[in-house]
Amino acid sequence: MLINELSKKTGLSIxxxxxxxxxxxxxxxxxxxxxxxxxxxxxxxxIERLEIIIEAREVGFTLAEIKKILTSWFETTESKPETLELxxxxxxxxxxKMRYFKQTKRLLEKVCEKIQNNx
Amino acid sequence: MLINELSKKTGLSIxxxxxxxxxxxxxxxxxxxxxxxxxxxxxxxxIERLEIIIEAREVGFTLAEIKKILTSWFETTESKPETLELxxxxxxxxxxKMRYFKQTKRLLEKVCEKIQNNx
DNA sequence: ACAAAGTATAAACTATGCTCTATGCTTTTA
DNA sequence: TAAAAGCATAGAGCATAGTTTATACTTTGT
Numbered sequence: 001m002l003i004n005e006l007s008k009k010t011g012l013s014i015x016x017x018x019x020x021x022x023x024x025x026x027x028x029x030x031x032x033x034x035x036x037x038x039x040x041x042x043x044x045x046x047i048e049r050l051e052i053i054i055e056a057r058e059v060g061f062t063l064a065e066i067k068k069i070l071t072s073w074f075e076t077t078e079s080k081p082e083t084l085e086l087x088x089x090x091x092x093x094x095x096x097k098m099r100y101f102k103q104t105k106r107l108l109e110k111v112c113e114k115i116q117n118n119x
Numbered sequence: 120m121l122i123n124e125l126s127k128k129t130g131l132s133i134x135x136x137x138x139x140x141x142x143x144x145x146x147x148x149x150x151x152x153x154x155x156x157x158x159x160x161x162x163x164x165x166i167e168r169l170e171i172i173i174e175a176r177e178v179g180f181t182l183a184e185i186k187k188i189l190t191s192w193f194e195t196t197e198s199k200p201e202t203l204e205l206x207x208x209x210x211x212x213x214x215x216k217m218r219y220f221k222q223t224k225r226l227l228e229k230v231c232e233k234i235q236n237n238x
Numbered sequence: 239a240c241a242a243a244g245t246a247t248a249a250a251c252t253a254t255g256c257t258c259t260a261t262g263c264t265t266t267t268a
Numbered sequence: 269t270a271a272a273a274g275c276a277t278a279g280a281g282c283a284t285a286g287t288t289t290a291t292a293c294t295t296t297g298t
Contacts, residue, residue: 002274002275003274003276004274004275013256013257014274014275015256015258016257018276019255019257022277036263036265037264037275037276038263038264038275038276039264039265039274039275039276040275040276052226055219055222055226056223057255058219059216059219059220060177060179063254063255064254069226069230072234073229073233076233076234080234084231084234084235087227087230088231094223094224094227097177097178098220100174100177100178101178101213101216101217104177104178104180105210105213105214107171107174107175107188108206108210109210110192111188111191111192111206112206112207114191114192115191115202115203116203122246123245132286132287133244134286134287134288135285135286137246137247138285138286155293155294156293156294157246157247157294158244158245158246158294158295159246181284181285182284182285183284
């Protein structure tokens with residue numbers, strides 16, 4: 001599929017997709033049989049990768065961090081202990097953030113109560 | 120307390136605290152009895168506010184959004200229905216993000232398993 | 239009393255993550 | 269076949285959230 005279709009399937013703008021491609025997070029390939037243009041083709045793996053990017057950026061990971069996640073998930077053949085530790089650290093980060101989430105949610109709920117009681 | 124103490128108690132840099140003060144998220148007051156300087160004094164409410172800021176920014180709320188939360192929590196006297204709706208929407212956002220969190224955590228755990236099995 | 243440390247204000251600078259514009263080529267469509 | 273739409277590349281511009289620098293005044297410690 002070309003970039004337009006990819007954009008529609010993921011909900012990301014064409015600009016954003018190209019931005020991610022420039023960062024090396026995804027990769028499209030030009031059809032070698034077609035010499036007249038340089039149109040890049042993307043496959044379902046690209047969709048998977050973009051969905052992971054969307055998920056992980058919601059969590060607040062930077063694009064650099066997400067790139068590492070993608071590499072470890074899709075490309076890594078060898079297993080470095082420091083990579084493993086990195087991911088354990090990230091999991092811990094998520095757990096920490098979850099706590100902030102619960103606290104903030106509780107605060108917001110209290111704000112709602114306060115607003116309603118003032119009526 | 121002065122800004123240095125506030126910085127130590129919250130873990131935020133003096134610069135960041137001033138940045139938040141410029142945005143109107145917190146407010147220090149100069150001692151009127153002292154004419155020789157313009158040193159601002161902060162109280163425990165400021166600490167509370169900064170702790171809320173720290174929590175909420177981890178959740179990914181923008182400083183503008185956090186400012187609204189603070190206003191509704193500490194300053195609002197009247198209760199506007201649209202404010203209430205805003206906060207309900209924010210709570211929903213948090214719930215949505217929690218889902219992303221769980222998915223991303225699961226992905227990271229799988230990455231860890233993958234790395235370990237490759238050994 | 240004087241150097242060091244603290245405070246205030248303003249402005250410049252930086253990093254991240256886009257978003258938009260310009261240019262030029264290719265493909266599709268009426 | 270000419271106009272419109274799509275694709276690629278490069279670079280400029282923008283918003284957010286700080287961080288750093290410069291300047292100047294005040295307070296504190298020795």
